[in-house]
Amino acid sequence: MDIKQYMEQVGKQARAASRLIAAASTDAKNTALNAMAAKIRERQAELLAANERDLAQARADGLEPAMVDRLTLTAKGVESMAQGLEQIASLPDPVGEITNVKRRPSGIQVGHMRVPLGVIGIIYEARPNVTADAAGLCLKSGNAAILRGGKEALNCNQAIAACVRAGLAAAGLPETAVQVIETTDRAAVGELITMPQYVDVIVPRGGKGLIERISKDARVPVIKHLDGNCHVYIDDDADEAKILPIVENSKTQRYGTCNTAEGLLIARSVAKKFLPAIGKLLAGKGVEMRGCAESLAILREAGIDNAKLVAATEQDWFEEYLAPIIAVKVVDGLDAAIDHINTYSSQHTDSIVSENYTKSMRFLREVDSASVMVNASTRFADGFEYGLGAEIGISTDKIHARGPVGLEGLTSQKWIVFGNGEVRK
Amino acid sequence: MDIKQYMEQVGKQARAASRLIAAASTDAKNTALNAMAAKIRERQAELLAANERDLAQARADGLEPAMVDRLTLTAKGVESMAQGLEQIASLPDPVGEITNVKRRPSGIQVGHMRVPLGVIGIIYEARPNVTADAAGLCLKSGNAAILRGGKEALNCNQAIAACVRAGLAAAGLPETAVQVIETTDRAAVGELITMPQYVDVIVPRGGKGLIERISKDARVPVIKHLDGNCHVYIDDDADEAKILPIVENSKTQRYGTCNTAEGLLIARSVAKKFLPAIGKLLAGKGVEMRGCAESLAILREAGIDNAKLVAATEQDWFEEYLAPIIAVKVVDGLDAAIDHINTYSSQHTDSIVSENYTKSMRFLREVDSASVMVNASTRFADGFEYGLGAEIGISTDKIHARGPVGLEGLTSQKWIVFGNGEVRK
Structure with a gap:
């Protein structure tokens, strides 16, 4: 597989899908989220079997018990993924919110409209539940997502990704709105974080080492969480x-x-x-x-x-x-x-x-x-305790989003102008 | 001059000053802004003479007429710098604004407080008025500033910087809150954009070439304006x-x-x-x-x-x-x-x-x-037309600030929690 070419293709598809997802109705997004949850419940046995293949490999590779623990998906874990998606469906849609419209002396009315960021790249480690969680948060906030999970969780992540795609299809939304990278080649991460033409922001979820590495090499803005002292x-x-x-x-x-x-x-x-x-x-x-x-x-x-x-x-x-x-x-x-x-x-x-x-x-x-x-x-200091309903991570950055990042942190505000034929003097 | 050591010193001073400026009262900041304006008016002859030295050098170096034009400071230009600072003094202080405080089921009240970003690095080209303008905007938004102007404008920028420092001193604020880089060595820019420990955000103002170069090499977030198609x-x-x-x-x-x-x-x-x-x-x-x-x-x-x-x-x-x-x-x-x-x-x-x-x-x-x-x-699409009162630039980025960036774009929001002894269950 030519990684550069593969990631270019993934990026192009994500960019194209992001336009459709940005314009999708709240109803379509919620339908997709609920359908994903249903698929996840329906395919529980399949997900657990995929996870078992990952675990067997992990044990054979001699992974640390803590890592094996994080990698493990249980029936309870599957149910909680499904519930997580349903909860995201129940949150208010942040996209399209118009605020702060003021009339200016020129006659125009100027305000803000909340809009998706576009394409979000999520890079995470072992936990397979992040796949469903991140897919749901990106979709609800109107963004396309490119997910890159840990190589240890590949089988399970792909099985979850299939449920996500089925959910998108059920709502008439493009399946490329959520793409899970299919290669474990590390070069894919290098490409993902250096494609500003296709990716608008990177959210790494994992240890400090991962985040520092990504921040250092990224050519795309990174919403990062370093340490908590x-x-x-x-x-x-x-x-x-x-x-x-x-x-x-x-x-x-x-x-x-x-x-x-x-x-x-x-x-x-x-x-x-x-x-x-x-x-x-x-x-x-x-x-x-x-x-x-x-x-x-x-x-x-x-x-x-x-x-x-x-x-x-x-x-x-x-x-x-x-x-x-x-x-x-x-x-x-x-x-x-x-x-x-x-x-x-x-x-x-x-x-x-x-x-x-x-x-x-x-x-x-x-x-x-x-x-x-x-x-x-x-x-x-937690998204649920603060009332965000869900959390993609906690930012220790100072620009864009600080602290717990929920759906709003995956959006930005553009300026909108309601005019009546005004021109500038 | 050891550029690395010099920039390290500038960065340390800026970080230390940023804490004092963040906590400064609105009154102290406005006093400083008005004192800067008064100094600029008082020293008009001095500023014009410094500009004349820059212009003589520019002509000797055979600079393009358009560049010489941008470099030129007139008596009217001096007055308009002074007025610009007074206008910034008249704008509402964005720092400390508390919004959106909500009581949570746990009993805590959670909301947002608007705070300065910290230290802002501004990199610009020939126009000397940017020195006063950027200094004023950073100060009013509670940030320390490190300014790096074009080498063609060095004499004039240093003369303006002296007025800025005099204004800060008049209000009892640290003179290191606004530092104008004293060397024309390009390596200083390389240092400035790779000191995340001292600089929180870079705002480049200039041609697309400058901005692309800076974005490519920066290890600090950049609020950038590329083209306007x-x-x-x-x-x-x-x-x-x-x-x-x-x-x-x-x-x-x-x-x-x-x-x-x-x-x-x-x-x-x-x-x-x-x-x-x-x-x-x-x-x-x-x-x-x-x-x-x-x-x-x-x-x-x-x-x-x-x-x-x-x-x-x-x-x-x-x-x-x-x-x-x-x-x-x-x-x-x-x-x-x-x-x-x-x-x-x-x-x-x-x-x-x-x-x-x-x-x-x-x-x-x-x-x-x-x-x-x-x-x-x-x-x-302009900060003044949108009612921002002043503009540090126009962002074509999607995260943090989009479009015209005023005082608010130089701040972010942190979370604040008003508790009464609550603990998490």
Whole structure:
């Protein structure tokens, strides 16, 4: 197979299909989404068999158990893919929304219309459910999609793709609106991210390594999610009753998610008062604390298990542990906390615990992260929790979309002008 | 001078200043803008003398007259720079705007806050007024700026930069919030566009060559404006009274602007009726028509000066002439017009002349351009005409900002969460 030629063909077909999908009615898109869900349910046995072939190969290749785990599709997983598509069908259609129309002195009326981006390339790793999920989100937002899944999931992805195509056909929409790359050749990714004539944006979903590689080589805009080094700052004026629940939930509800807190900052004036209880809670949950000298002294004094206390290095302030470890630092107060966060955080999600109005508002305004919170767990930074209904990913970029990206993040706004024969003076 | 080290220093200073500028009050920013304007007026003689040194060098180097023209700063130009800054001071501050706050079932309230992008790099060519203009727009939108002007304008740019710094100092803001690169070494541009750690977005202002070069090499997002191949489509249901004014204004008001029409499409059913008058008007203004066979036959039949009629090649449909030339094509109707535009236009600005509601709405929705118009001249695609108050450029990108980019285009929205101790279930 000539990869360049194959990808050129895929790109051309996607561009042509994108025009039809952009103009498709909400009804046609929803019909397709519901038909995809029905097909997925109907072909459950087929999908599981395809997945079993992938798993056999993965085991033969000696893949890590965690990877095999991510690759595994169960009957429950199939049902949840189908439900996911039905849920996307139930969301409002973002395309065509007209806002902010104003009459100008020239007589024209100018406003915005929300429109699809065009063709979206999604590059992901093992999880086969992404195939259905990404196809659904791209379709509902009026975009054509080119999906490139992990080579480990090829059989299952192709089986899901067949259901997606059947759904599109059932609604009279072009099957090329969602194309799943049929080769596992890595060169296909290289082509996909360097075809601005056919692809409008790339959304990589996977580990930091994948995303950095793609961002480096892409000639197409990338909506990317790098690390999640999130912080909780306990202010001088924190409400004692809110501290432990927020720290516990932010750090220990799940260790492997990007919105988990990796850093705890506490104002000096309240460090001696609150840090012992926090330390006890975290140590009790098996969380290691990498602290500054001041915080370690307080924690040791409070009798926290020394095995859980480690002196932090400069690198710890940058770290996304994704593990039962948290960096702890005593800071002078709000300004120092904001400084620390703006220096070391990954601009993902940071939260202040405070009852002080002015300091809370300053934290919201001055912390330069995608999600900034007052008195809430960092774990809320999520498309479903924010009410987006679905999420294609979380962006740590500053342009276009920040934070959880839903259907709107897959659209942009063009200008529309309603005139009555006006000309410019 | 070690360029890498110098740019690293500039970048670090910009990043540090960006935090202070992001948190600056509207009053401080406006005070700085008005003080810059006052300094520019006060130092008029100095600015003109610096410009004279640049012009002498340009003439000695044998620069093209058009280039020398763009480089020239007059007393009127100085006054208009000052007024531009005062106008930016009078615009509403986009930073801190909170919108769309909704309560979620978990109890948290989630919304958006508009925030600066951070550090903006502006790369431009000869015109020295861009220095003041870009500095003002970046400051008002809460961003730090790194400006890199054309080497021909170095003396004048540095003199303007001194006024900008004086204005910042007068308002107690850091002078490093606006830095004008002091070297003409091209390597400085290479550094500027590959420092994502210090620069959040690049806005190139200049010819297509400059912009293509920058986009190709940038490791930082680029808000770019490529060509303006704009169209007017005369529909079967066009109002005769609106046709000539819109065609005349779109094509002939100014030939060198990006929102000038370069293509005219006309529905077959009305081509014989309307094309002769259009041809007469255009030929009378000295505009050459590069037509399809059908349009040429009609125009010849109507006795239009044959010297103004040329057979169009495929390349003509892509062309941005920036000259008294227009491509003319007879099309079947709306679908063919939309097809032609989505195939050949540069997705800048396209306009339909029609009284038909359904066709007008379809044109608005289906033409995939930054500005889409009904019964209005393409020349309206402009930040001032759209009511933005000021314009940093016009984007032909699809993500982040499309079309005229004003203060809002230099900001993004982060998520904010107002909680009351909520944790995720």
